[in-house]
Amino acid sequence: MTDLRGAEWVRPKPSPRSMRGDLGLAVLLAFAALTTSLLYQRTGLIAEPAEPWVWGLGLGLATLPLSLRRRYPVPVAVIVSVGFFICGQFAVPEILIVNICLFIALYTVGAWEERRALAVWARIAIGGALILWLVLSLIISSSDTDAFPGLSRSGLFSAYATFAVIQLITNLMYFGGAYYFGERSWRAARAQARLEAQGRELELERQTSAAQAVALDRIAIARELHDVVAHHVSVMGIQAAAARRSIERDPVRSAAALEVVEESAHTAVEELRRLVHTLRTPEAETGSSTVGIAQLATLIAESQSAGVPTTLIVAGDPRPLPMLVDVALYRVVQEALTNVRKHAGRGATADVRLRFTAGTVEVEVSDDGVRQRAGEHSEGAGLGIRGMRERIGAVGGTVQAGRREPALGAGTGGFLVRASVPAPAPAPTPAYANSAHPAESEAGAIDA
Template sequence: MRTRIRREGDAAASPSPYGGGMPVVPFTRTPSIRDRRSDLVLAAIMFVGAILSAALSTISEIYGDTRAEPWTAIVYAAVITAPLAFRRRFPAPVAVVVCLAYFAAVSLQVPEIYVGNIAMFVSLYTVGAWMNNRRAATIVRIAIIVGMFVWLLISMYRTALEQADEADIAAGLLSPYVAFMLLQILLNALYFGGAYYFGDRSWNAAQAREVLEHRTAELEREREVTAAQAVALDRVRIARELHDVVAHHVSVMGVQAGAARLVIDQDPEKARGILAGIEGSARDAIHELRQLLETLRAPGGDTSEASSTVSLDDIADLVAASVEAGLPTDYAVIGDPVPVPSVVAVNLYRIAQESLTNARRHAGVGATADVRVRYDDAAVEVEVVNTGRTVAALRPGLGQLGMRERAAASGGTLDIAPRASGGLRVRARVPLPAAPVTMGDPA
């Protein structure tokens, strides 16, 4: 008999290799509610500062008689500072609006230049520090910087033409005018270079902090796993000791039962005493068995694993769950199913479960799996084969150790081997008990 189950599903396995490690996740920055409130406060403070700067600039006649009307400074203050309230959510649009407003204000000689300079620096810095699309962030900043220097050179050229009749303009490289223009170029280079540099530095610092937090969380999880493993190993050690005690009680019961059989006809009283000893040993053994089971249970008395009454037929449910989890899996039963001892069925079920779990975790994107249950005259076999990443060498872990212990506990063997084309093959084979011979059966 052969049955097959095939369900389609998209492979969504973790890209973590067999050697361990966390999947690489692109770093992104998202402003928190606190960050947004800080931006609102910054915009309000900058607006008040722009109004004060405009008033003082008007009084000091910073542009002389050619300055724009004072009311234009109020409009400019609102346009240059209001976008800063959204700078971390929309870095690029805010930078473009702020820079265009600044260029227009300087060209129209609006009596306010200091807060505008600060706002433009903040907006350029924010693009470098908070824009998740790094290529777009670079393009936006370079475009603004290039546009600024082109505008500066054009302004310098126009000013030179307008003042060409003045002697100090043509006084050579060391003239006051040329020195002033060179100073302007140097200051702007430091200004825009600083905004670019500190923005990138803030982004890199946030990225490094994110990596550190991930590593800290990973170390914390590993610490918890190590502690759980230590507790589990201690519980196993205690269970083994209890097992030895139970085995001792059973051995004593066997010896006492043999002695009682020998003396039951000659000395019934002595036989009754021996039987009473057997009864006490049986009670002690039952008590110790209960302690052993309590020790082997998960902490808290509950367990998240499936019931220990599972059978080989339940492997089909494992396959269905694997498909739903993103690993396309085939299932086949080969041969005529025969009754299998419950302990053997549970152990083979767990081996199949661990193999499929490892395949989902480590095989990689696009991997598939194939689960086969084979029955023959001498044994039952469970084989799990998965495609995926090529494994150069197996690294023994608790999962493999547990599967080998289950196979050995059932009197069988386990073979785990990498496949040349990628992935692993896990094959567990357990011999079946011979059928009892009855009268009439051939010897």
Template sequence: MTALLPRRAVTSGQMRNDLWLAAGMLVAGILSSALGSVSGVYGAEHPPLWWGFVYAVLLTLPLALRRRFPCTVLFVVSATYFVGISLQIPEVYVGNVAIFIAMYTVGAWVADRRRAAIVRVLVIVAMLVWLLVGIFQSAASGDDLPTDGPFSPFAAFAMLQFLVNIAFFGGAYLFGERAHASAVEHAALEERTAELERERELTAAQAVALDRVRIARELHDVVAHHVSAMGVQAGAARTVLDRDPDAARTALAGVESSARSALTDLRQLLETLRTPDSDAPGGSTLRLAALSDLAAHATANGLPTTLSVVGEPVEAPELVQVNLYRIAQEALTNARRHGGPGATADVRIRYEDDAIELEVVNTGRSPISGREGLGLVGMRER
């Protein structure tokens, strides 16, 4: 099986360059034919000059389409060259250049590599057979070449012709192969570049999505905690407003305090989000040491909470401390919201050699079944 590589598209600029190449080769072919006729390249016997012009046209104009139809162009140019040399049309230079370009183009532009190889080998074999026939015809006629000496001049001439043609066609073959290999490498590099660009865009989109999730999680934890406490305090104030104004006043003061704390936390969160990492100040103020304040806040807002510390506290990375604090905060918020009247909670932080374990349990009614809230999702993500 032969692998078929994608065919390269011919650009308008390349077609324009090929048109200029064909025009220049045509002018050179006409001049070469005319000067060859005047100088008598093949002696006095040669076709009329207009045959040279026809030969130049058929030899060079197909090169304008060499990238679109490389195999056809090579066959047309080679056949024209065969006929021209056989008829002794006095042009010997432009034809060689045209065949070289056509053969190079087949190697550089044909996507099917087996087809490219077969077409070029057929032309090369035909040329060598034609050369061999010509040499034997010359030997049979006995014209011009002496046969005396230690090494036959005829043999030397034949060997020279073969070596020149092998170098000529071999060069066209190898240059075409190298051009195709370079084009494949360039296409692979472009594909890899495009793939990297797609990966970069995907990574950027994923980073944006992760930032959105992080912001949503932080906002939920900050707002839900304080708003939940404000709801409990406002409900208590409404309940005792008529019979115990002082208690209602105290509860409303708690609502005000929770609102101020919520605004402070939101401001700090927004400042953190708007500050580049390199310019960030000392870091978060949320530490495991603040769990006692968190337990006291939960107790003050209707959920009696105890804090137990097991083991010797160790210094943990800031991210670990923030996540553990937020998990405890969200767990207590859920217990206060869903535990019902008389619910209590216990927060246990256990320090081990290579781990920190946080456990939050509460009493109260069983959770109401339903869609999982964002708080549980956020705790799981943390």
């Protein structure tokens, strides 16, 4: 008897409303027992009924304790069975209501007693004791000719023997029914509790999943905004500074720098507008993106226009990539070049290498900056590198970022970012894939 977490299931205590209902039931049964006992007495079926105090004691014990049947199931069942015994043994003229009360008491033990071993043995003990009393009463009555005078006692299958068998079968069914329905009620309550616990866990899991989805969406939005804004704003800042310094002595160069600022601002606005549109109407997303490794040349040109000489090197045979991989690699190069402009210092150059191998595709961005890049020299530091790892990790790849080994002494190493993503090359198409199989062609020639 365990719930979903393996702990012992405990049935909740009865509510005040159910306790009031039990009290009302006990009072109603007591009144009904008194009424039916008076009616039975009126019929004269019992020649010598019990004394009034025995009468009241038996009926009271059989009915009134039921007001506490859910709180104290076993003690109530014992008391009710004592009242039942008094009514039957001392000729209290009542049969119907006391039988109903005993059934309710035994049923309640099975349905509400938390100690299941006690519930089982209490019902077995009460039922066994009352059946034993019945058997002894039948044996005693078999030799008393005044008891059941109309029933013959001669022979093995006499009328009295048949009557005794009927009494035993009826009582066995009576106690068996109380046992069965009590157990069924307990199991139904336990199953209901399990379903409710499972519903609560599912609801908690749904809420947790929703919260995680919101958190992931926020991270994705933050990463996308960081990639878009940081890149274009860094270009705009560098070009605006160049325009400010050369506006008097070289107006043409200043105008060219301002054109780059204008173009970067326009591009940033367009990408932000596209991002907002996707967020507002995700169903309108076509699944394609306007950025990818095919646009790396544009990033190289922007980097060069921002004053950082940049070279693009492609190794291997280029091939189409999945959309998510394509966008992730593009964003890594974009963020890495943005960091070069921000941290590598004046005079730095950058190299972008795109490698296609049989099982992977890799991008590498390195620079020869001479100044330590605050926040970028330690493993995993900075929002930019964190965003790279999140993007590449989402498509099953890895990112390495750190200082390069110094080439000509301290301060000449620069920084390197390398992202690698599994991207198996498509299987080669057999030379005869689009033509008839050689054997088939030969067979055709023979047939001809």
